[in-house]
Amino acid sequence: MAATFDLILTGGTVVNQDGKGVRDVGVKGGRIAAIGDLGRASAGETVDCTGLHVLPGVVDSQVHFREPGLEHKEDLETGSRAAVLGGVTAVFEMPNTNPLTTSEAALADKVRRSTGRMHCDFAFWVGGTRENASDVGELERLPGAAGIKVFMGSSTGDLLVEDDEGVASILRNTRRRAAFHSEDEFRLRERLGERIAGDPSSHPVWRDEIAALTCTERLVRIARQTRARIHVLHISTAEEIAFLERHKDVATCEATPHHLTFTAEDYARLGTLLQMNPPVRAERHRDGVWHGIAQGIVDVLGSDHAPHTLEEKQKPYPSSPSGMTGVQTLVPVMLDHVNAGRLTIERFVDLTSHGPQRIFGMARKGRIAAGYDADFTIVDLRRRGTITNAQQGSKAGWTPHDGRTVTGWPVGTVIRGRRVMWEGEIVTPSQGRAVEFSEAVAAA
Numbered sequence: 187m188a189a190t191f192d193l194i195l196t197g198g199t200v201v202n203q204d205g206k207g208v209r210d211v212g213v214k215g216g217r218i219a220a221i222g223d224l225g226r227a228s229a230g231e232t233v234d235c236t237g238l239h240v241l242p243g244v245v246d247s248q249v250h251f252r253e254p255g256l257e258h259k260e261d262l263e264t265g266s267r268a269a270v271l272g273g274v275t276a277v278f279e280m281p282n283t284n285p286l287t288t289s290e291a292a293l294a295d296k297v298r299r300s301t302g303r304m305h306c307d308f309a310f311w312v313g314g315t316r317e318n319a320s321d322v323g324e325l326e327r328l329p330g331a332a333g334i335k336v337f338m339g340s341s342t343g344d345l346l347v348e349d350d351e352g353v354a355s356i357l358r359n360t361r362r363r364a365a366f367h368s369e370d371e372f373r374l375r376e377r378l379g380e381r382i383a384g385d386p387s388s389h390p391v392w393r394d395e396i397a398a399l400t401c402t403e404r405l406v407r408i409a410r411q412t413r414a415r416i417h418v419l420h421i422s423t424a425e426e427i428a429f430l431e432r433h434k435d436v437a438t439c440e441a442t443p444h445h446l447t448f449t450a451e452d453y454a455r456l457g458t459l460l461q462m463n464p465p466v467r468a469e470r471h472r473d474g475v476w477h478g479i480a481q482g483i484v485d486v487l488g489s490d491h492a493p494h495t496l497e498e499k500q501k502p503y504p505s506s507p508s509g510m511t512g513v514q515t516l517v518p519v520m521l522d523h524v525n526a527g528r529l530t531i532e533r534f535v536d537l538t539s540h541g542p543q544r545i546f547g548m549a550r551k552g553r554i555a556a557g558y559d560a561d562f563t564i565v566d567l568r569r570r571g572t573i574t575n576a577q578q579g580s581k582a583g584w585t586p587h588d589g590r591t592v593t594g595w596p597v598g599t600v601i602r603g604r605r606v607m608w609e610g611e612i613v614t615p616s617q618g619r620a621v622e623f624s625e626a627v628a629a630a
Contacts, residue, residue, distance in 0.1 A: 188226050188227055188228055189224070190214075190228050191214050191227060191229040192214050192215065192603055193212070193213040193230065193233070193600075193603050194210055194211065194212050194224050194227060194232045194233070195210060195211045195213075195235050195240055195562065195600075196210045196224070196232060196235060197234055197235050197236035197237075198236065198239065198240035198564065199240065200221065200239075201239055201240070201241050201532060202221075202242060202553060202554035203554075203555065206531065206532065209222055210222060210223060210224035211560075212224050213603040215603075216603040216604075217556075217557060217558060217559055217602075218554060218557065218558050218559075218560050220556065221554065221555075221556065231605075237566070237568075238566055238598075239531060239565050240554070240564055241562065241563045241564070241565060242540070242553055242554050242561065242562065243276060243552075243559075243561025243599075243600070244274045244275060244516070244517055244539060245274070245275065245277070245278075245486075245538060245542040245548070245551070246274045246276075246277045246278070246487075246488055246489050246491070246516060247486055247488045247542050248278060248280065248420070248440065248442075248488030248491075249265060249277045249278065249279050249280065249488075249490075249513050250279065250280045250282065250490075251264075251265035251266070251277075252265070252493065253265075253283060253299065254283055254285065254296075255283050256284060257581075258495065259493050259494050259581065260580060260581045261581065262279075262296075262300050262308075263305070263616065264581040265277075265304075265491065265513065265580060266300075266304035266306045266616070267579035267580075267612065268491070268513050268578060268579035268580040269305065269306045269514065269579075270305045270306050270579075270599045270606045270612060271596075271599075271610065271612070272513055272514035272515060272516060272517050273563040273565065273596030273607070274513055274514075274516065275306055275561040275562070275599060275600070275606075276306055276307040276309070276561065276621055277306055277307075277309075277513065278309045278310070278332040278488075278546075278621075279296070279308060279309070279311065280311050281311050281313035282313065282337070282345050286313050286345060287310055287312055287313055288312065288313040288314075288317070288318050288345075289325075290328060293330060296310050296330070297310070297329065300330075300618055300620070301620065302616065302617060302618065303616055304618030305616045305617075305618060306601060306606070307602075307619050307621050308330070308618055308619075308620060308621065309330055309331065310331060310332060311332045311333060311334070311335035311365060312326060312328075312331050312333070312335065313337075314335065314336040314347065314356040314360075315356075316347060316352050316355065319352075319355040319356045320355075320359060321359075322334045322356055322359045322364075323359045323360060326362045326364075326626075327361075328626070329620055329622075329626070330620040332365075332546065332621070333362045333363055333365060333417075333546065334356065334362070334365070335366070335367075336364060336365070336367070337367045338367060338368055338369065338371060338401050338404075339367055339368070339369025339370065339371050339397070339401060340374065348370075348372065350408055353405065353408050357408060357409060357412040357416070358412045358414075360414055361625065362415070362547070362623075362625050363417050363438065364415070364416055365417040365418075366417065366419060367419055367420075368401040368418050369393060369398055369401050369463065369464055370396075370398075370401040370404070373394075373396060373397040373400060374392070377393075377394070377397070378392065380392040380394075381503070381504045383502065383503065383504070385503060386458045386461050386503040386506070387450060387453035387454070388503070389461055389465045389503065389504075389508075390465035390466065390468075393464055393465050395422075395467065398422055398425075398426055399423060399425045399429065402426050402429060402430070403429060405418065405437075406429075406430075406433045406436060409437065415437075415438075416436060416437050416438075417438045417440065417485075417545065418430065418439040418440070419439075419440050419490070420440060420442050420445065420462075420464060420488070420490050421439050421440065421441055421475055421478065421484065422465065422466070422467055422471060423464075423467065423471050423475075424471050424473065424475070424477070425474070427474050427477055427478035427483055427484075431481070431483050438545045439478070439485055439486075440484070440486045440487065440488045441475050441479060441484045441487055441488075441537075442489060442490050443487065443489060443515065443520055444462060444466060444512065445467075445471075445472065445475050446472065446479070446523065447523075447587075448472070448586070449466065449467070449468060450467055450468045451469070452466065453466075456586055457503075458499050458500065458501070458502075458503055459510060459584070459586045460510070460586055461499075461503065461507075462492070462508050462510060476528060479528075479529055479533070479537070480529070485541045485544075486538070486542050487538050487541075489513045489515070489516045490509075491512040491513035492508070492509030492510060492511075493510070493511045493580050493581065494507045494509050494582060495582060496582070496583065511584065511586075513580075514578055514585070515573055515587050517538075517594075518573060518592045518594060518595055518596065519587060519590070519592060520538075520594075521567060521592065521593070522592035522594055524567070524594060525593040538563075539552045540552055546623065547624040547625050548621055548624070549621075549623055550622070551621060560601075560602055560603035561601050562600040563596060563599060564596070564598035564599075564600065565594060565596050565597060566594070566595050566597050567593075567594050568593070568594075569593070569594065570592070572591045572592075573587040573588065573589070573590045573591075574588055574589065575588045577610075601618075602617075602619075
């Protein structure tokens with residue numbers, strides 16, 4: 187008797203732990219049920235993926251969707267709309283909202299706001315502070331928690347733990363991998379005078395490579411002392427890549443598309459639209475992060491989607507806020523790099539699916555394998571497209587990549603067996619759910 191599925195993706199080039207090859211994928215009950223030749227099977231829905239690549243669902247493990255408290259910039263619905271339009275199936279959202287996500291009640295409120303309203307699946311980083319340091323071991327295992335996030339350098343919001351003892355007090359109590367914004371706050375304060383009014387190109391002079399490297403060195407030392415696992419977000423310097431190569435036993439790290447694409451020369455064209463923390467830097471640092479990609483030192487890609495309104499961004503530096511949109515452009519920008527030969531499609535999958543699953547312990551996500559959630563990012567590697575502000579699903583409505591022509595484009599976003607986006611249109615109402623994590627499941 188022929189097998190029956192809810193959905194079959196036929197004829198696509200599947201990229202998973204086996205490499206890449208033309209295979210069909212059968213889905214039943216929201217999970218992957220079979221991989222191979224399913225020509226004799228039947229399904230309620232069949233999608234012809236001939237000429238397309240079927241990837242495990244892309245996970246963006248660093249986004250800021252600004253809700254609650256800053257909804258004029260973005261909210262959970264609009265941010266997740268941008269995500270699925272860009273081929274992203276799950277996001278980990280950051281705690282620097284208002285109120286801050288630092289308690290069980292604040293996390294539960296975000297999960298409640300998101301369930302059935304966000305277009306993609308989700309988890310939330312819980313902010314680590316001096317006040318909740320003794321509780322982080324419980325907070326990190328709550329439903330919907332991605333883990334603990336600590337800001338060692340000031341950025342948007344009021345979360346800041348800049349001293350060694352404050353960081354150690356948090357790491358002594360974590361069991362999961364904790365994530366860090368690693369810039370040395372003491373050096374940032376000393377160098378405030380390096381900012382030049384009206385000149386955003388002075389941003390990387392103020393927040394220099396020494397501030398980043400010094401903080402990452404301190405962080406690794408504290409992690410070893412407390413026997414903790416750490417994840418260094420948005421690596422921006424060649425020196426940090428060289429340093430972390432020697433400390434992969436305790437530290438994983440993330441790269442962002444903007445640090446892999448732009449250089450300090452782009453401040454002349456983009457001005458404050460390029461302003462981020464940590465900053466986009468000189469070409470040698472971009473090359474250094476690419477070295478980290480090539481050598482396997484970088485574990486994941488995250489967009490650090492951090493929207494502000496165009497009016498806010500156009501304030502004169504340094505009154506302008508740091509942050510740019512990115513969740514919708516992560517896939518096309520990085521596929522353009524794939525086509526340019528800077529990384530393979532298999533490495534892209536490792537950075538956006540297998541990597542997040544491996545280091546954060548997502549349950550049933552991040553792989554095209556039987557028993558896993560049927561999350562797929564379906565892309566056309568040959569399609570040329572131009573990224574524009576008008577395409578952006580984000581409430582902010584702009585992208586620093588406006589006008590950039592790329593080769594490689596997301597065609598479809600499938601989440602738990604449902605086509606959510608197809609050919610640039612959202613085709614299924616929002617049904618987002620909280621991502622589950624193996625360590626939290628075991629603790630339940």
